[in-house]
Amino acid sequence: MNTLLNIDNLHVAVGDKKVLNGLTLQVPAGEVHAIMGPNGSGKSTLAHVLAGRPGYEITAGTVSYQGTDLLALAPEERARAGLFLGFQYPVEIPGVNNVYLLKAAVNAARKQHGLPEVDAFDFLTLVKEKMQLMQIDESFLSRGVNEGFSGGEKKRNEILQMLILEPKLAVLDETDSGLDIDALKIVANGVNSLRAPERSFVLVTHYQRLLDYIVPDRVHVLVRGRIARSGDRELALELERRGYDWISQEAA
Amino acid sequence: MSAASDLLTARIAAEHASALPDLPTSVIGRDRRLQAIGAFSARGLPINRQENWRYANLHTLHHARFTPAQPQATLEPSALPGEIEGYARYIFVDGRFAPELSHHSPHPALTIFTTGTEDTAQHIAAEQELADNRLALLNEAFATDGARIVAADTAHPTCIEVVFVATAAAQGGASYPRLQVTTQAGTRLGFIERHISLGSEANFINAVVNIEVGRGATVDHYRLQQTGAEATWMDTLSARVATDGTYRLHLANLGGQSARSTQQISLAGERASTVLNTVSVAGRLQVHDVFAVIEHAAAATQSEQRFRGVAAQQARVGFNGKVVVRTDAHGAVSRQSLRGLLAGPQAEVDVRPQLEIYTDEVQCSHGATAGKLDENMLFYLLSRGMEPEMAQLLLKWAFLEDVVAKIDLPALRGQVEHALAGQMDDTAALRELL
Ligand SMILES: Nc1ncnc2c1ncn2[C@@H]1O[C@H](COP(=O)(O)OP(=O)(O)OP(=O)(O)O)[C@@H](O)[C@H]1O
Numbered sequence A: 001m002n003t004l005l006n007i008d009n010l011h012v013a014v015g016d017k018k019v020l021n022g023l024t025l026q027v028p029a030g031e032v033h034a035i036m037g038p039n040g041s042g043k044s045t046l047a048h049v050l051a052g053r054p055g056y057e058i059t060a061g062t063v064s065y066q067g068t069d070l071l072a073l074a075p076e077e078r079a080r081a082g083l084f085l086g087f088q089y090p091v092e093i094p095g096v097n098n099v100y101l102l103k104a105a106v107n108a109a110r111k112q113h114g115l116p117e118v119d120a121f122d123f124l125t126l127v128k129e130k131m132q133l134m135q136i137d138e139s140f141l142s143r144g145v146n147e148g149f150s151g152g153e154k155k156r157n158e159i160l161q162m163l164i165l166e167p168k169l170a171v172l173d174e175t176d177s178g179l180d181i182d183a184l185k186i187v188a189n190g191v192n193s194l195r196a197p198e199r200s201f202v203l204v205t206h207y208q209r210l211l212d213y214i215v216p217d218r219v220h221v222l223v224r225g226r227i228a229r230s231g232d233r234e235l236a237l238e239l240e241r242r243g244y245d246w247i248s249q250e251a252a
Numbered sequence B: 001m002s003a004a005s006d007l008l009t010a011r012i013a014a015e016h017a018s019a020l021p022d023l024p025t026s027v028i029g030r031d032r033r034l035q036a037i038g039a040f041s042a043r044g045l046p047i048n049r050q051e052n053w054r055y056a057n058l059h060t061l062h063h064a065r066f067t068p069a070q071p072q073a074t075l076e077p078s079a080l081p082g083e084i085e086g087y088a089r090y091i092f093v094d095g096r097f098a099p100e101l102s103h104h105s106p107h108p109a110l111t112i113f114t115t116g117t118e119d120t121a122q123h124i125a126a127e128q129e130l131a132d133n134r135l136a137l138l139n140e141a142f143a144t145d146g147a148r149i150v151a152a153d154t155a156h157p158t159c160i161e162v163v164f165v166a167t168a169a170a171q172g173g174a175s176y177p178r179l180q181v182t183t184q185a186g187t188r189l190g191f192i193e194r195h196i197s198l199g200s201e202a203n204f205i206n207a208v209v210n211i212e213v214g215r216g217a218t219v220d221h222y223r224l225q226q227t228g229a230e231a232t233w234m235d236t237l238s239a240r241v242a243t244d245g246t247y248r249l250h251l252a253n254l255g256g257q258s259a260r261s262t263q264q265i266s267l268a269g270e271r272a273s274t275v276l277n278t279v280s281v282a283g284r285l286q287v288h289d290v291f292a293v294i295e296h297a298a299a300a301t302q303s304e305q306r307f308r309g310v311a312a313q314q315a316r317v318g319f320n321g322k323v324v325v326r327t328d329a330h331g332a333v334s335r336q337s338l339r340g341l342l343a344g345p346q347a348e349v350d351v352r353p354q355l356e357i358y359t360d361e362v363q364c365s366h367g368a369t370a371g372k373l374d375e376n377m378l379f380y381l382l383s384r385g386m387e388p389e390m391a392q393l394l395l396k397w398a399f400l401e402d403v404v405a406k407i408d409l410p411a412l413r414g415q416v417e418h419a420l421a422g423q424m425d426d427t428a429a430l431r432e433l434l
């Protein structure tokens, strides 16, 4: 089995606070892993650390991605190496056009791989096609990144970016939160359309409902900065019934 | 006052006394010139310790000669910025009209002071009781030429561009651009005003613009300050807006070593309104400073002030926006959004909102921030694979575009955007946005 992401004994602090405490997780290529866990347990921290956000101190542990040391790479290098973070709270960037960003992102990755820039016309056709899939109105093409988007629109826009960038590893932080039922299905369709033997997903979610649409290979429960329990999709159903207390107690 | 500025004030008065016999009386009569220099000498030059001058760089004045410059270079028309369609262009070189470079036929709305048959200039300096008229007094004392624009056609907009080219070095002499703009009731005026340097980059320019917006008239005033890298650009602008009139100002402050604009906009009639959009981009050791006072003197008047300033390297960018709402200005609406961006560890940005409100019935919303690029935005762009330098550049660009996009003449906006990109040293990286 080919492990795409290998996190070993990861310890991370933010200021004085220890947020991740010996987190170990392997994600083989082609698999979908769900990460659940109580508020504040460190899920977004993990996602940010994987994407290389500054402000986190890695005090111990290693992360390897495609066999290389992920933590040694700058955020933009990780992105170009095929890592994609779908943000829990996508930021609005007025004045930076949506399509411009998409194209810059695609070209950055292409440049890395020695490919020429995308043809502007072909690219726009591709974007429009994916927008249709995500049911995002074409008027969003001319708007600023996430500018004035509703909560659900921002999440769909994250998936749109993912569809166009076609990452190797997508870390989606609560992409399902704040979505109505229809939008949830749209997002799930988007993710499922990208599932492939060489591509993996880490889905951070609070709701087992998402996992009805995107069936995970593994479910992990993060408690106080480490994986307290792992299982198959049955674990998500059990969490839905029983909550987190029993796992937290076991972990303590 | 400091001893150094006293000496300078005295030196200016002496320069004026020797220059006076040669100064054209068709522009400003001898008596008024004497009055102006007298009033100036009594008050002296502004100094940094004085209220509303603290951000300006006034040191460069000490190296300047105040006597009007003789035009130095013969200009190639190709060195001038591209013309904007529909705008007839008139050019002044070192404060003197240059007919050979200007639009071939005279404009019905434009009179050049030196060729006019009457003394058309108004007493411009008197208008600035709220802001500061000292530099305007100097212009009045030394002015060599200028133009009067009168928009009288209510059926069609009047569109004029005036370019002030400075060619002489500051040690050789100063240039005094001077404009008197009047719009009659119900007219529309589109008016582009540029300040550029050719030949020497180290000019001293002291401009005065006075604008009367008539009843129900609209003025769109586009100002581009693109003087040379070592130029000192001083400017005093006054506008008075009558009932139902609108005055919109777009100022792009880009050039100069030291650039200071003092502006006073008076909303004198009911429902008069104004929009002041300013962008300022400074690098190296540049200092850009704007002091803008808006006076709401009548009921239901409206003002909107936007400022976006970027200071890189060791530059300093200041914007001091003052709003005065008089007792009679019931129902006035005033909005202010002032934002400064620090793009270098040694740069300085100062935004200062000031409010003086003498009536209860006003709606004011005021925001002023100065800081660095937003970390969340930056990380978002990096997480999509963008180079850090490009991400920073893009965010700076977006920051400015917020205001630049409001320039509603696409060709002119394009020129401003190119100039901004050039100023940020990265036309190539931004080419897709231009
Ligand atoms: N920049 C920061 N400064 C201080 N504390 C932080 C910072 N970032 C995270 N934390 C703390 O680390 C802990 C984990 O936060 P994180 O956002 O990773 O939780 P989460 O599992 O994503 O929670 P949620 O389910 O609410 O999204 C929290 O206690 C949080 O307050």
Ligand SMILES: [Mg+2]
Binding pocket: A043, A044, A045, A088, A173, A174
């Ligand atoms: Mg979270």
